[in-house]
Every structure is written in C-alpha cells, then in structure tokens.
Amino acid sequence: MENLKIHRAETLGETTFDSPLIDKLVRFYDGEAVACHDRTKELSKLEKIEDIEYFELAGPRKKVFFNPKDVTVGIVTCGGLCPGLNDVIRALTFCSLESYGVKRVLGFKYGYEGLVAKYYHYPVELTTDNTDEIHEKGGTMLKSSRGRQDDDEIINTLIHYGVDILFTIGGDGTQRGSRDIVNKLKERNIPISVVGIPKTIDNDISLIQRSFGFETAVEATWDIITNAHNEARAYRNGVGLVKLMGRESGWIAASAALANSAVNFCLVPEVEFDLHGPKGFLEVLEKRLRRKEHAVVVVAEGAGQHLFDKAKDATDKSGNKRLQDIGDLMNEEIHAHFKKKGLEVNVKYFDPSYNIRSRRANANDSMYCLRLGNNAVHAAMAGCTNMIVGLHHDRLVHLPIEMIGARKTIDPQSWFWQTVIQATHQPHSMVN
Ligand SMILES: Nc1ncnc2c1ncn2[C@@H]1O[C@H](COP(=O)(O)OP(=O)(O)O)[C@@H](O)[C@H]1O
Ligand SMILES: O=P(O)(O)OC[C@H]1O[C@](O)(COP(=O)(O)O)[C@@H](O)[C@@H]1O
Numbered sequence: 042m043e044n045l046k047i048h049r050a051e052t053l054g055e056t057t058f059d060s061p062l063i064d065k066l067v068r069f070y071d072g073e074a075v076a077c078h079d080r081t082k083e084l085s086k087l088e089k090i091e092d093i094e095y096f097e098l099a100g101p102r103k104k105v106f107f108n109p110k111d112v113t114v115g116i117v118t119c120g121g122l123c124p125g126l127n128d129v130i131r132a133l134t135f136c137s138l139e140s141y142g143v144k145r146v147l148g149f150k151y152g153y154e155g156l157v158a159k160y161y162h163y164p165v166e167l168t169t170d171n172t173d174e175i176h177e178k179g180g181t182m183l184k185s186s187r188g189r190q191d192d193d194e195i196i197n198t199l200i201h202y203g204v205d206i207l208f209t210i211g212g213d214g215t216q217r218g219s220r221d222i223v224n225k226l227k228e229r230n231i232p233i234s235v236v237g238i239p240k241t242i243d244n245d246i247s248l249i250q251r252s253f254g255f256e257t258a259v260e261a262t263w264d265i266i267t268n269a270h271n272e273a274r275a276y277r278n279g280v281g282l283v284k285l286m287g288r289e290s291g292w293i294a295a296s297a298a299l300a301n302s303a304v305n306f307c308l309v310p311e312v313e314f315d316l317h318g319p320k321g322f323l324e325v326l327e328k329r330l331r332r333k334e335h336a337v338v339v340v341a342e343g344a345g346q347h348l349f350d351k352a353k354d355a356t357d358k359s360g361n362k363r364l365q366d367i368g369d370l371m372n373e374e375i376h377a378h379f380k381k382k383g384l385e386v387n388v389k390y391f392d393p394s395y396n397i398r399s400r401r402a403n404a405n406d407s408m409y410c411l412r413l414g415n416n417a418v419h420a421a422m423a424g425c426t427n428m429i430v431g432l433h434h435d436r437l438v439h440l441p442i443e444m445i446g447a448r449k450t451i452d453p454q455s456w457f458w459q460t461v462i463q464a465t466h467q468p469h470s471m472v473n
Pocket of ligand 2: 123
C-alpha cells in the first residue's frame, strides 16, 4: 500500500478554529481521500497498486483555518463566457455569507484586470440580495477579460482589500494564473488561500470529468442542428453547415452529433480530414447529396486548421491561438466544388458559437455549479490553497493545480469517437 499516490490539496497551515456553524454541514465524511483510478482501467482489473490515485474528497471540514467573522472573500471570473458562471458566483457568495458567516464578499470585475489598481475597476460588494437572481441570466455579473497581469500587483490589491480567500473561476489559463499568484504569495509569506473553480465550455480541462456549462452547450446545439437539417431538406442539394466551439478539442461537436442523429459529418480538431482528395470531404459530400439530396455538417472551430496558411497564425491577449474560420472556408470550398462540377448546391451556414456560450445554465449545470461553489468555499475555509474543485470519477474532489496537465482531447481510437463515426456514417477514410 505504500506505493499509493495520494494527492492532497496544499494547506496554509494547522486548522485552528472549531466551527460550530459548520458542524451541521459535516455528515458522512470529513475529507478523507477517495480512491480514483486510471480512467482506462476497471478498478477490479488493476494489475499494479501504483495505478491507483487518491484525491481528497471535497466537502465541509470539522475545523476551519480561517475565523469566519474576520474573513473577506474575493471572487473573479476570467476568460471566455460559459453557462453557469453566475450560478457559481451566487453559490460562492451564499455559502460564504450564510453557511460560514464571513465578514464580506467582494467581486473583482473584468477578470484579473480587476485585481490591478491601474485599471480602476473597483470591486463590488456581493450580498445575498444582489446575487439572489443572477443565476437566471447568462454571462457573468462580474464581467471578464483575457490578458496577463502582474502577480505582485494582484497581491497588493488583495492585501489592500484585506482578502483572505480568492476564488478564481476560469479555464486552464486562469488556473495557471492562480498557480502563479500562489507561488508569489508563498514567496512573500502571505496566508491567502486561492481556490479555483474550473470553467471551460470546451470541456477539455484534464482530470475534470465534465466542466459546468458543457451540458447546456450540447443541449443548445440540438435545436440548431434540427434547424440546419430543416434548411438542408428544404432545397435541392441542401447543406446545413454548423460551426460549434471547440478550440483544441471537439467534445461539443462530437457530443452534439451523438445527441442529434441528423448529423452526417462531424469534424473535430483531433482528427485531420482531407478536403480535396478522391476520398476527401467534398467528394464524399457530393456522393451523399447525389443519394440523399441533403446533408448536415457539424464542424468544431478548431478542426481543419491544417488547411490554412500557417503564416497567418496569431494569438489573443492570453496567448491562445486565434483560429482561422473553418466554417467560412468550408462554405467557400463547397460552393467552389459544386460549381466546378456544374451541380447546384444550397449551403446554409450557422455559427451559433456566442449564442450558445452566453446562455444561462440548464438545470443539471445549475445544480453542478451550486455544488462546485459550495465545495470551493468548504475547501478554502479549511485553509486549502493552490487547488481546484472538480468532478473526477463521479466525485467532487480537491485537485492540486499542478495536476492540471495537457488538454483533455478526443482519442480517435476511443469507443466514443468510433460511436460518432458509426452514428454519422462518415467514412473513416475521410478523416485519417
Ligand atoms: N500560462 C499562464 N500563466 C498565467 N496566467 C495565465 C496563463 N494563461 C492565461 N493566463 C491568464 O488567465 C486569464 C484567463 O486566461 P484565458 O486563456 O483567456 O482563459 P481561460 O482561463 O478560460 O483559459 C487571463 O487573464 C490570462 O492572462
Ligand atoms: O472569442 P473569444 O472570447 O476569444 O472566445 C472563443 C474561444 O473560447 C473558447 O470557447 C474556449 O473557451 P473556454 O474553454 O475557456 O471556455 C473556444 O472554443 C473559442 O475559441
């Protein structure tokens, strides 16, 4: 058993306060480690005990590190929008104020910019009144931004406002930012807890089974794909072309294709496809239209980037690669191909990306956001830091930030992707 890997969240120090307030919250466990295992193997089939990993279970602790009545909590949302951001802000605020009775909760505006004095984005005090109904709306009441900020300046702002706990709601970039803040805090010997709530509409943060907002996004694609199907069927050689988000991973597109069987082609960043060859997309599409007269194509925005001129590569303020528009390119290429063949084609192009990302969370995501928010507060109050709260093997656990590695992408050899191929009937040869 000594070979077990046990991953515990870092803590700021010894727990010091008994918490009568939260006694009633502690029920069946007190943050014991939970056995997780390599997701490719069944626990019963494990050959080596080293394959087992342990993560600390999220949940309330009997003793807390901070004395609630002295605590100021800070919340910040960074990066792109995602359904459920407001639900998480609300859960963090309610749990901090109502379950723990902290002194105050401050919302820092416009992402990490709000933590840098020179931008003059003053924080807003969050209360159970002004956050009560925010979950009914999409977006983030705290606003967001991209772009690097200076860690020392961020820390100076935290000190200025007496922040003891900072919650960072954001994707892998944001969490790398949190890690840098923690490292600086350690250097300067400042006991501020930083706990992340992982956000990505693309659902591609490693180790996180499902990120909040993803399910809402997939659900939202259903109507759009059905409408694209209706458009395609209404015209001779109709093509409903739908571009969905997914910068480096095609989880939304692939899940959308599985959810709505109207999809005939699903193109994702993980699987390169040939456009022009004899077995390429355009020829296969033509064959399909000759047989069925209509087709629905779903393409993740990060797919087919190999078809563009590399010289035009650029990055956004956060250093993320700016994608070239695969939807536009495919629209043009389909028209060009059919023109060359002297065939009629009617492409209806749908780009619902922001329309999906900006909506409010569905019921299941709202429930998930509430649990994430509450458990982030439990972790931070217990003194945990340098960690995120996330769903891993169906359990909410504490994941040390440094464990977030490369993006979670679709394995083309996986049963999941093979099911997409099976459902769409797109040929393997086109996407090899
Ligand atoms: N590698 C990094 N190290 C430190 N901070 C980062 C890093 N990458 C991104 N950030 C910061 O995190 C914030 C959000 O990052 P971004 O990539 O835009 O969104 P997301 O968090 O959704 O990935 C930005 O302010 C950005 O500067
Ligand atoms: O147009 P913006 O705001 O830069 O955002 C677009 C990008 O954000 C993403 O949705 C990813 O964001 P998250 O994974 O951080 O939610 C990509 O799919 C997309 O390329």
